[in-house]
Amino acid sequence: MLPVLPPALLALADGTVFQGTSIGAAGRTVGEVVFNTALTGYQEILTDPSYCRQIVTLTYPHIGNYGVNVQDTEASKVHAAGLIIKDLPVRSSNFRQSQTLSEYLVAEGTVAISDLDTRRLTRILRTGGAQNGAIVAYPVGTEVTPAMKDEAVALARSAPSMAGLDLAQVVTRDEPEVWTETEWKLAGADGLPGFGQVTDAAFHVVAYDFGVKRNILRMLAERGCKVTVVPARTPAAEALKHRPDGIFLSNGPGDPEPCDYAIAAARELIETGIPTFGICLGHQIMALASGARTFKMKFGHHGANHPVKDLDNGRVSITSQNHGFAVDAATLPANLRATHVSLFDGTLQGLARTDKPAFCFQGHPEASPGPHDIAYLFDRFTDLMAQAKA
């Protein structure tokens, strides 16, 4: 006999209510509901700090097939406000599995819902744009009433709008940390699976943690960087005390515009001429620091198969994406040029300063999860640092 599962509701601020099954922690959650089209990588998505205050709908129907493991986490905890999926397989299997997805969600206190029509939900979000929502998970056997649905809609409407929210301060760290761990390999230097360590670092990078993903730090370390990860509010003068060869501006949640402390630090650091690389929120912060503007997109880009064109050589990369804001191409100052563009909607994907060794990318070259086509941007950063040192 199949187990009786606890009921759950997903309510959207527009009044739409879906009934499904709770597959995570009991309780309630609110956030901006977005959809991600990646086929795999749910653990990396859940733990990506950029999803703070967002409830993620995964459009791929079977989620949980390979459980979760110790290595694939992008941060020390789940950051997504909630998870929405179509179907949780009864069994999961993988040689690295340490928990099932459901066990993990319960342990992390993450409220999640399955067994609802995620295609219908995605169409609502795509047509009307991302909107706030709430998931309410009830105890087994609860009879869901119309009053409970009304209450869930009211909860969805109580969530603040993402526009104007500085969430980098919410997810950043308190103290600096030195990072030396390289990428996970099936067979490392000793022939065993595991992460490596950077030895004899060629470069020292100061990385601003606005919600940094671990794979970014690993890809920097893999390329010979010792990374000092610093809190979001670190003033430029403080960062310079580390005598960095390069400055990295990380990804992160929320609206870039209110992050005035980060914009000011980035402006000052880029001015020094130290090579600077920004990813996602870091790209937006570099653009704002250079005088461009950002705007809130209708439903953003969240997936692992977005084609992006490199305007310098025409090369198209399939990329990982997760952003709800973008830099307005019409506002670029004379010293900021477009280097990459999305082939989905023509929005800006990459920028470079014409007067300083600083560049940035809107998508996720660390691709965790996702394809590695555009990992060359990390090499561009180490090349810039090598040139500056020579």
Ligand SMILES: NC(=O)CC[C@H](N)C(=O)O
């Ligand atoms: N992944 C990110 O860094 C996202 C940046 C920003 N929070 C956005 O939604 O656009």
